[in-house]
Amino acid sequence: MGVTIGEALKTKFFTGYHLIAGEKGLDREIQAVSLFDAPDGYKWVKGKEFMLSSGYLFKDNVELFREAILFLYKQNSTCIAVKKDRYLGDVPKEIIDLCNELGFPLINVPNNVAWIDIINAVNSIVMNRYITHIIDRKNADKLVLRSDDFHKKIEKTIICLSEELKYPISIVDILEKEVFTYPKEQPFLKDNISFSKEDNFSFNYQKEILCDKLNIYRIKNIEDSNKCPFVIIPIVIKGVTVSKLIVWEHSGKIDYYDLFVLRLSYTLLLEVYEQIYLMNSFERRFYDDLIRALINGELDSKQNLIKAISNIQDFKLNIENNFICVCIKQDGGNPSFYNDREKISTTFLLNIPKDKSIFGILDDNTIILLYDVKGYNKDVIKNVKKDFESIFKEIKNNFPDREIKLGIGDMVEDICSIKKSYVGSLKAVDIGSYIYTDGEMITFEDLGPFGLLRLESIQRKDFGNNFSHISPLLEEPDSDELISTLKVYLESESNCNIAAKKLFIHSNTVRYRIGKIQQICNIDLEDPIERLKVEITLKFINSLK
Template identity: 45%
Template structure:
């Protein structure tokens, strides 16, 4: 960003200052203001400083004056301003000639000038220059101020920042999984933000601003590789994106950091607008899903009209994905933004609609190509990734997921939703080790209704094994019978799974057959028992 010495000298505050020498260097860039009155203090200047001094050190040491000017010029400092009337009544002619020769601005400051006022004047000039540029840019594009298009607004910020810094600017939108760059360079858009935030090669991470987590990433394996300045765009406690600046041989400086901070503020504001609109849309999505699933629409026409307003393609096939959290202390509505963030990470935004039906249950309508809808493995992988990410965001949460079958018309999505619910409720007992089950995986168990396991009905179904429950070792007998059946009636395999001797398994199975009068040689009897044992847990929950 910066300002030039020429711009500073033309400002109102510096009108009373005189340019003594070095007019050819008035276009030198200022990136910071520094005070100098220690004998060796100049040795720590790194370039582009506008140096203020009383001249105390130079009153008897013209040689030091000359060394300082040469050093600052070589470091590409912007210039030096001296209170001539304080200690130096006049500047030696040799110093004036030197400054003219090397085009290094030498300026006289009035005696009464306060350091803080001079520093603030330069800082304000640099900051206001960037703010004015933003306002002018916004004025030119005021027709776009009513839109909440992240792409348009983000590109405007990148363009302004590029013109200010003269460097390539990138924005990685984590929510949409997209990359924007200015100038538009396709190869940068193919990068993933993790490749630059946490690269696989050896790198050095330099802190530029710890509070805003601005870092410089330098490749230690390839000295020719460019460095990147990275900055997370955080809305609430969600990382919505990353702003990156590609550095060349010239590093960004103090006023550049201020430009970055302003760009950060603008981008956070833009993202907040997007999140606000998404939260409003989210409420409408909840209502639509509740109404369509609970059958509150009286005509298909109203469903199609509402679906169109939510940008749903009613010509596509959809399936319902139900995700449930059983911990009543966790209310999903409080995590809506995190849920949306994670959903759009794994699902294409234009193919998914989600809503919260209850405090602990969400539903996702997913529209995809028929090949994908029929391939349970692909859908399960996407859902599993979503669940794992969400469990990282919400402490102590444990989600279970059910996936219904695809429906040709969104009007009938309730059918797929009920299938996803059944996949959770019945699948939990068939596959207790799984947290994600498809309706298709239930197989013939999809014919079972949960209501069948309530009260007396279920007790009648378990009459055959009721005698086992009266035994002191009843729990061991039930576990042995269940494991034996799951081991295809193989004593040795069941013994290995139970970590007991095979003779113990034989003894228990014989005891079970005597107590319950069972014929385990009958395949149908074995199937009935295996199903009953699968759902024994229902008895404990009803």
């Protein structure tokens, strides 16, 4: 993107400048400003530069003047501007004729103008033109767009940017898994679009950093040089990449001014995405009551559910799909999850698409998510567990001092039956904490037969009555030692020698303690049923203490 030399000369800054020759080339585009005053300084140009010189080199050296003009024209420079009255005096006729013939503008610069002022003026003209274009487009759209038409605002920004840069532009929404490209139907989109937050392309590529501050970089296919390179700008909110702005360099590399416009467009898009985030964060505060009504069975039909969600703007969940309940629970005694709602919401909003899940805080210590699993044809539980690994890790990092566990229930085909999955997710956390003491992500499926237990039964009174034969051990002064020996003994398949090695004691000590335990509890550990009952009891020993 640039501005033509003709457009620049019409601006107020260039009022005192005079076009000496080359009027046919006033449509040549400026994309940079360069200065040279060394005999061969003009040879290090890239094209489309507004070339500045004091003219000293060309005094009494028409051949060098001619050579420089021919070289600059061949390299597609924009023009050459000299301070004619400083050293040159009258410009030789053959130079004027050459510039007119080539259509290469030769411009006289007033003596009192500093080079930096020219550079700043050209930069300002280019930048102001795009800013004015954006403002005019936004003002025109005010009659059409509502304040919450966020996706339309994004599309308008992309269209405006593409028309200004004259490159195809795409916006890849990672959370919504959507792509908008202008102009549409570009042949190079396939294999290049990735909804991953990281680069995940199907080809070997070279990555070139263009701006490390905003992480703007170019991707070039090194397997096929005919493939179109592209520039990526990740749009990041709260440390999470939510979208990617892509410029397809089908007709050459973007230039300095293009990068400026990209930075400006990035700012505009970031503002819109932050508005989307704030809107979603506000709306999802209302899901607490909706989820509570579902798991309590108050919304027992889809008709009732449709009425309940009719007032929630932009509700994207498809209630016809299959769902699983995910429960995140912390130990009591910690600060309430309600105090950290913003932190929790940010984690979910920026990691889970809103057409995939809704979430809410059930009580001080419990977060509930209803998760759409329609896309999983098999291994549903395994896939859900995989989906939540990074999310759960982020939650734990947010609350490093707390004991937090995640439970996953079974799939239900009707969202109005989610209570069953909810109870399973709670059991996965509460009962699973005893079965898998080191586990942090536990599924109801993992519990096996233990899933048959009722949560309310795991209390000292009820549980103690059911397993009273172990209770006497808790009254012994060396109860911890006896219980530890019993656990290891059973885990070692009742082998005293193996248990002794694990406990770092003599095997006779193990035999003595096991004998004492059987005498105190009046149990026969040779009986498979009695042994199974003891093994189960030991899983929940903390409830008995």
